[in-house]
Amino acid sequence: MKTNVLISTCKKIPLDWKWDEKINSKFISVNSDLKTVVFFEGFESKGTAGIKGNTPIESGSYYYEIKVKENLFGTAVMFGFGTEDITLNYNDYNYCNLIGLDSEGWGLSHKGTVWHDGKSRQFCDAFFEADTLIGILLHDKKIHYFINGQYKGIAFDNVKTNKKLYPVVSSTAADIELELVNSFRLEYSLKDLCLHKVQNLFKNEIDCLQIPKSLILCLKQM
Template identity: 35%
Template sequence: MASDDDNSSFNSSIKSDVRIGVPFPFKPTPTSTDDTANATVGKIAVGNGGSSQMGRRKKVMPLEHGCEDNWTWSNRYRSKEIVLSGPNSRTVHFHPNWSKGTAGVQGKRPLNNGRFYWELHVSQRVFGTSIMFGIGTKQARLHANSFRNMLGENEFGWGLSHKGVLWHKGVALLYTKRFKENHPTVIGVLFDGIEGTLTYYKDGKCLGVAFRGLDKIKEPLYPIVCSTAAKTEMTLRCTRRDFVNLQDRCRAEIIKHVRTRDDLAKLKLPPLITQYLSEVVNDEAPLRQVDNYDIFWDL
């Protein structure tokens, strides 16, 4: 049965999460003065935010010395209540008509053992039971016929909800302030498979390490977003990754000057080198923010 708070901009209280039987502890007191490595409860670390050092850090782009990473959302691994659109299918529309549950979609990028950063530009429709950003394995559920914090409801997902709460194994921990409702926002996600951490950014400001121990996960991990709110929209932008080796770094430098496959063909390189370079050539038109999901239904 649909709930009014997920089909309008009604401000639902945090009690809606408590009623499903999940403990909601108070925010722990940080045990370290470091602004990113803070109090850890199990495998979840809680950011304290707000130091002057943090203020300087927000001006730095994560993985700024890395390279672009051209990935998008999976058309196969998604809820039936999701429509993908835009260049390279990077825009996600949740519940385009009416919300009757929770819808999620998985990204195509495997994350394990690497360092990756991506940003999600969220439309002004920020409200409802749960809008979530994070990662999960193939076992993470991508659809539910109820309004719930789906990403992190079990051991297969790690997520942050728009209410400022971290979820993993069905346990909720207060991490940051709840997002302002009906205002667009930009959420950055930094996955460090070497250190085993997941860190969130909001509107360019680092919120601190959220999860640890991810380097111990053997199953492939993927980006995941989900929402209970009707007509929510997110656009994937600024996807970056760290270099794998010197060959990878050289390719990134070449691609700065070879922007299309036609440019690449003019170089008349050996087939194997051409194939390697073409893997990261993106001929798509520049991405733009889309606010009116209705325009895609006739495409």
């Protein structure tokens, strides 16, 4: 499957991101490897619960992937980034789009809407099936999403904050299991960045470009 040049050509430095084991919520269970989280396990859902990673993002470009282990349902199962001040629990049967409910988060719901600062818009088709792979990229103050390896575009641009950012997931539904399967810091060469720019500007005219055939082939395979 074709993917975006921002992922396909750059150098990927593996990271050992895990979920925050210090989370203080009886509605969140984290496996011993700290890679898999289950929401409202064995409980009726009584609101919305979220969890962030245990390592803040430093300067640079970062990408992580979440594998959905159960069919998704409910008000919102969300994937994105949040600041150190994001609220991670809403109880008393408050079912909400947690990541992006305020200015502390940027999130994508399984219903295909993206949220920030309490505002939403339709971004992509909804996804409900188990084994769906969600990729989230933070690059150049923009947040991009991938579904099962397919690039869906830029959900948020001009992501500015003077606070530390973390990967965050949340759910309103019970027994939803999400696994953090990959996390990378990305390093781009000048060639990578140029190919990305060309791909964006001329994605429907690649065959007409007056550039070496090897580069045309590279662009068409992305």
